[in-house]
Amino acid sequence: MKAKLMILPYNLRCDISRCSNKAKYSIGNPDSSKATHFHLCESCLKELAETFPDELKPIKEVIKEVEKIVERVIEKKVPVQIENKKKGR
Numbered sequence: 381m382k383a384k385l386m387i388l389p390y391n392l393r394c395d396i397s398r399c400s401n402k403a404k405y406s407i408g409n410p411d412s413s414k415a416t417h418f419h420l421c422e423s424c425l426k427e428l429a430e431t432f433p434d435e436l437k438p439i440k441e442v443i444k445e446v447e448k449i450v451e452r453v454i455e456k457k458v459p460v461q462i463e464n465k466k467k468g469r
């Protein structure tokens with residue numbers, strides 16, 4: 381693994397511009413020098429995670445797994461009761 385999010389065991393400032401919080405996490409290659417790691421506070425990491433494009437969000441993987449299960453159910457023609465709310469309109 382070349383890129384990893386790690387807990388920062390040192391007392392350093394967040395590297396995000398205009399943020400003066402204490403860094404809690406570091407991002408970088410765990411096999412490389414700590415000087416190459418980027419430090420982030422909890423608040424900036426959360427903000428960063430919110431800006432991730434949908435295709436990079438872990439939830440997508442969960443949805444894919446659910447879709448696989450649904451496909452299997454459909455293939456086996458297992459009766460699944462789903463209320464059709466649009467019916468009758």
Ligand SMILES: [Zn+2]
Pocket residue numbers: 394395396399400401420421422423424425
């Ligand atoms: Zn920060």
